[in-house]
Amino acid sequence: MTDESEGQSLQLIRPCELYPKTVTVMEEEGLVVPFNPLCGEFVAYVGRTATGVMALSNYRIYHQVTKLNNNTFLNIPLGLVEQVEVKDILYLQISCKDATICRLLFTTNEICTEWVRRITKATSPAKNVEDIFAFSLYAWAHEEGNEETLCRLNDPNPVDVFNSEVERLQFDVSEGGPWRISSANREYELCKSYPRLLLVPADITDEKLDAASKFRSSRRVPAIVWRHKGNGAVIARCSQPEVGLLGWRSSDDEELSNSILRACSPNPDNGKKLLIMDARSYTTAWVNRARGGGCEYPEYYPKCEIQFMNLANIHAIRKSFCALRNICWTSVDQPNWFSLLEGTRWLQNMSGLIHAAITLANAVENDGRPVLVHCSDGWDRTPQIVSLAQLLLDPYYRTIEGFRVLVEREWLEFGHKFADRCGLREDINERCPVFLQWLDCIHNIIKQYPCAFELNSNYLIKLAQHTYSNMFGMFLCNNSRERAERNIASRTFSVWNILQAPQFVNHLYSPQEQVLWPSCNIRDLELWRELYLGKSTGLDNLPVPEADIFPASTQDNNANVEIEFTNGEDLNGNGEEQNNHLEESDTGKREECKLDDDLENQVQINEVLTTEWNKTFVTETPQDEVTDVVSHDQTGASVESSTETLLPTNNSPDIPVSLASDNDGAAAATVALLPATVPAPALALALTPAPALALIPAPPPRQEAGCSRPVPTLLDPVDGLTSPRDPVQQRLTMMVLEHKARELALERELHATRLALLQQVCHHCSNTGGQERPDDDGSVCSTEVSWEAVEEQEVLPTLWVPDHAVSHCMGCHNQFWLGRRKHHCRSCGKVFCADCSPNTLPLPEEQLYEPVRVCAECYKGPSKEPEPDMTTCKQAIKQEAEVTTCKQAAGNTLLSPASAHTHA
Secondary structure (H helix, E strand, C coil): CCHHHHHHHHHCCCHHHHCCCCCCEECCCCCCCCCCCCCCCCEEEEEECCCEEEEEECCEEEEEECCCCCCCEEEEEHHHEEEEEEECCCEEEEEECCCCEEEEECCCHHHHHHHHHHHHHHHCCCCCHHHCHHHHHHHHHHHHCCHHHHHHHCCCCCCCHHHHHHHHCCCCCCCCCCEEEECCCCCCCCCCCCCCCEEEECCCCHHHHHHHHCCEHHHCCCEEEEECCCCCCEEEECCCECCCCCCCCCHHHHHHHHHHHHHHCCCCCCCCCEEEEECCCHHHHHHHHHHCCCCCCCCCCCCEEEEECCCCCHHHHHHHHHHHHHHHCCCCCCCCHHHHHHHHCHHHHHHHHHHHHHHHHHHHHCCCCCEEEECCCCCCHHHHHHHHHHHHHCHHHHCHHHHHHHHHHHHHHCCCCHHHHCCCCCCHHHCCCHHHHHHHHHHHHHHHCCCCCCECHHHHHHHHHHHHCCCCHHHCCCCHHHHHHCCHHHHCCCCCCHHHCHHHECCCCCCCCCCCCCCCCHHHCCCCHHHHCCCCCCCCCCCCCHHHHCCHHHCCCCCCCCEECCCCCCCCCCCCCCCCCCCCCECCCEECCCCCHHHHHHHHHHHHHHHHCCCCCCCCCCHHHHHHHHCCCCCCCCCCCCHHHCCCCCCCCCCEEEECCCCCCCCCEEEECCCCCCCCCCCHHHHCCCCCCCCCCCCCCCCCCCCCCCCCCCCCCCCCCCCCCCHHHHHHHHHHHHHHHHHHHHHHHHHHHHHHHHHHHHHHHCCCCCCCCCHHHCCCCCCCHHHHCCCCCCCCCCCCCCHHHCCECCCCCCECECCECCEECCCCCCEECCCCCCEEEEEHHHCEEEEEEECHHHHHCCCCCCCCCHHHHHHHHHHHHHHCCCCCCHHHCCCCHHHHHHHC
């Protein structure tokens, strides 16, 4: 075979063929896969536990309870698994990287051990990064994925982080400006873990930059990342200087530090010094000199001030996180739980990190001083401090777009070791939840400033999930150089597009140009219970009695049917079982989905939002169609007349939309949408399904052997996880929908008023002003004879108060206007607004046998209100008769019940 034929044959291989489908091993006949696999997801094993059916794929561990009647399932991405081991012979314990621990019970130790071997092999670090699920997902999604999957995963607008930020932060990089863009690292020759382009002072050449980088650990030279647009102070980042035991120094590094100070202020003699913020303690920095590191000597940097932040290193953070995971899954009635939480020092570590960020923000905002931040290597504590301080200083980074820019620059471009820290490499000592700790700090700041961030806590939870899910390529490598060598951007999806969904938007967000000053006191910090404790704040976060979860009928001869989400051991080491019940979890990794009334209500709301609203909206009607409507032989009504005098339009049916109440007890509201001829350019938001209410429709359930009833599948078809739910955001979404519904009703009334005005104008301009209405529209007599003919002893009909005599609602006393129309009550004859007369009722005594509009008071009781004074009504009729004809005054005079049907 020639070289040319070999090249042609290679071109015929599709990317999906590099990831062939595997054959599923069924341990028993009749078993089926209990979930719908994603694109590129292949199920390897399906077997039974003591409580249900378990499946293992190249993406997740899935367990569905079938023997109990509580409809629960376990869903853990493989990348989230930290450790798998056998506990108490029959228990399979899975420790996860998000501080959760879950247990599965098997009937025999042999089956349990076999599943431990399978999961351990599936979760072991891949020898080749291309064996990770993110590559298989991308290949098969383009091969057999539907339009929805590709639309939600593809990133149509990749962000040019560097150039957009240089322009937004107003860096003067022009000729003669104080700053310049250096391309010395375009081929990663200067530093392998830095981005290609760097922002440095203009008087620092690439040669000096290269010389200064040799004095910094891993050649991570000081680089500018942010600028204060008011006072010009900047934030820079780097790694520790390589001082060593002999006290080495570098004139190029010292000159670079002085150049940063000069570039920030046109007046170098203002007495301000560059603040060098060392994230370590002074003792740790001094000890690092034995390994060739250290800190800056104040004598060598006279224009700098050094301050130590005393933050723990990755090993202390990892130990603290493991202790946190242990206490999060102990017994729920642990009496000294908060003492144990204090012993983990997790909140103390977060307090120190937030304090460091506040110190940096204070130096830049209040003192106007540039700050240079570093730790040992500059890729763990340094991005935590720098990015957290930028969130406090710059409101742009609190938006969804700005948050993406911040993470891509400070964490991805500047080389945070995601592959090592997330456990994708062999070295266990390199694992540490650094990024997760940073997200936890943001979660606490959002708690203190709920209106300052466009993103909500669900956004952070979803981002934390996919940091470990191995579904997106951005977290698979340690730096930009590795991602470029493996073509990560063109072979995997990005997580940002899936985070653009409406359910991750904070409805309380109020954009303001202010600096945040959160409290860093431990008493003001909270544990991230939605993530660490696995407690959903959604609809199914209701306490379930233990007797309901484990009924007595399930304790048969097989084994005790249990699933535990706990570490199962006492912290004192006694090995005793702390829990024997199931802890709820619905954070996308461990979900307990209960089919209750609240869930059914949400599905009904979702159906209304996605079907009724979408089918009612059309484009704006052209002007000629409006002219056709106006030219009909219909007598127009004045603006002051009540809406009952307007004739309905046949081609614009009113479609009611019922907004069902949620679990917080919100009252249901029924509104009428705009007719088909109403222009509605600003209703796209109102018609968008509520993010927190738009549940994923479940596919047809599979009836499994031993399953009493089908379990609803509420997994997102794109990432295979359930969406976190926040009751506050759900209630806010409902309020937004109700507000938009009221806007729809008002716009409909305005449209109807506009048509009425046009009809009246055409009626007055026409020469056939004497045409009568058809007989079926009813007639109105406005003369005094019609009232004097009635004998006094007979039952008088209800007299209607004239429209022109009333300017305010007789119920709520609000003034009428174009948006608040007048409505007559058929029972008492008074004039009300639509809110005060929302009910209909038949009135046989008025010869009205079909339901007609009545006010709230008449709807409550059968008693009729006192009728209007006869003399006043006659005087009003006489005055109107002198001014206009009987026909023109028909809408403004007393109306008899015989014509009431024309106001329906």
